Amino acid sequence: MKFGPFSKLAKAGVLGINSRNLDFIAAYNPRRFYPLVDDKVITKKLAIEAGVTVPELYGVIRYGGEVHLIEEIAQKRKSFVVKPSRGSGGGGIMVFNGTAKTGLRRMNGQIMPWSDIKYHLNNMLSGMFSMGDGSDQVMIEERLVPHSAFSKLAFGGVPDVRVIVFRGVPVMAMLRLPTAESDGKANLHQGGVGAGIDLITGVTTRGVQHNDAIDLHPDFETPVRDFQVPGWPEILELASRLGHHVGLGYVGVDIVICEHKGPTLLELNARPGIAIQTANLRGLRPLLEPIHALQKVPEDVEQRIAIAKANWNGEPLDTFAEETETA
Numbered sequence: 001m002k003f004g005p006f007s008k009l010a011k012a013g014v015l016g017i018n019s020r021n022l023d024f025i026a027a028y029n030p031r032r033f034y035p036l037v038d039d040k041v042i043t044k045k046l047a048i049e050a051g052v053t054v055p056e057l058y059g060v061i062r063y064g065g066e067v068h069l070i071e072e073i074a075q076k077r078k079s080f081v082v083k084p085s086r087g088s089g090g091g092g093i094m095v096f097n098g099t100a101k102t103g104l105r106r107m108n109g110q111i112m113p114w115s116d117i118k119y120h121l122n123n124m125l126s127g128m129f130s131m132g133d134g135s136d137q138v139m140i141e142e143r144l145v146p147h148s149a150f151s152k153l154a155f156g157g158v159p160d161v162r163v164i165v166f167r168g169v170p171v172m173a174m175l176r177l178p179t180a181e182s183d184g185k186a187n188l189h190q191g192g193v194g195a196g197i198d199l200i201t202g203v204t205t206r207g208v209q210h211n212d213a214i215d216l217h218p219d220f221e222t223p224v225r226d227f228q229v230p231g232w233p234e235i236l237e238l239a240s241r242l243g244h245h246v247g248l249g250y251v252g253v254d255i256v257i258c259e260h261k262g263p264t265l266l267e268l269n270a271r272p273g274i275a276i277q278t279a280n281l282r283g284l285r286p287l288l289e290p291i292h293a294l295q296k297v298p299e300d301v302e303q304r305i306a307i308a309k310a311n312w313n314g315e316p317l318d319t320f321a322e323e324t325e326t327a
Contacts, residue, residue: 013283028249037268050245053264061138084124085137090187092129147257155219157184163253165243167297170308171287173197174279195224196280199312202232234263
């Protein structure tokens with residue numbers, strides 16, 4: 001489907017891939033900053049500098065000779081996540097929640113033999129699941145426990161919130177819910193559920209799966225709309241703070257609401273997808289253009305969030321522009 005300037009979708013304010021790439025990613029994301037978000041080890045350090053909560057890093061496997069480290073970590077931690085440092089789309093991620101004599105226990109209860117685990121780790125090191133060419137690193141980090149409010153909305157995995165942040169200002173958000181079809185991953189292209197979120201209240205407005213509107217979670221048959229996302233003010237603050245700190249003007253901030261740690265950064269994305277518009281039944285362009293028109297954006301997080309809420313309501317941002325100029 002075309003997103004040209006005269007298409008119905010463009011007139012409705014829908015942001016297409018080409019426009020996203022040219023008008024926002026190319027224009028606002030200097031390539032020298034890409035490693036800050038493409039490499040999750042670097043992202044974690046950057047987030048800590050910004051005062052953002054992150055999952056604890058248990059270890060990093062950098063080459064094949066260090067694959068044995070996973071056995072040492074498993075003896076101490078029992079439950080953890082294994083992921084490629086430069087992976088994308090959830091590729092290569094493995095979640096373990098227990099040990100056995102022959103290997104590690106996956107979330108579905110199956111035991112993965114040590115030989116299969118090490119084979120998978122070597123595939124990650126080779127860059128099989130990573131962006132670009134070349135080798136990669138394997139991160140072993142804390143498995144986050146989702147907030148209890150998601151007990152009937154997340155099947156076999158951890159839900160997260162994706163916030164699109166433009167010039168440090170949150171502009172749109174959605175809740176991503178894992179399903180049996182997505183194998184417990186909160187990835188929409190694998191069959192996860194996306195739910196649009198009212199940016200002001202943090203309440204979900206509608207649900208989609210495979211771009212089709214749904215009212216109930218396919219596994220629990222519980223409503224996916226009118227759900228209050230826990231810790232919403234903290235989520236907006238985290239997204240705005242890190243989105244501003246990282247140096248990229250247009251970025252997706254993925255946040256997990258952990259039962260024990262509260263809103264916790266999962267990862268950053270310098271090329272966030274456009275399916276968030278389908279989840280919200282709302283185009284991104286009318287929300288991006290007023291932020292683009294601001295000559296300056298305030299350094300203060302609370303002021304940027306105030307701009308985000310006014311912008312979401314369709315209110316003019318002239319007052320904020322005047323305040324910024326006189327500051």
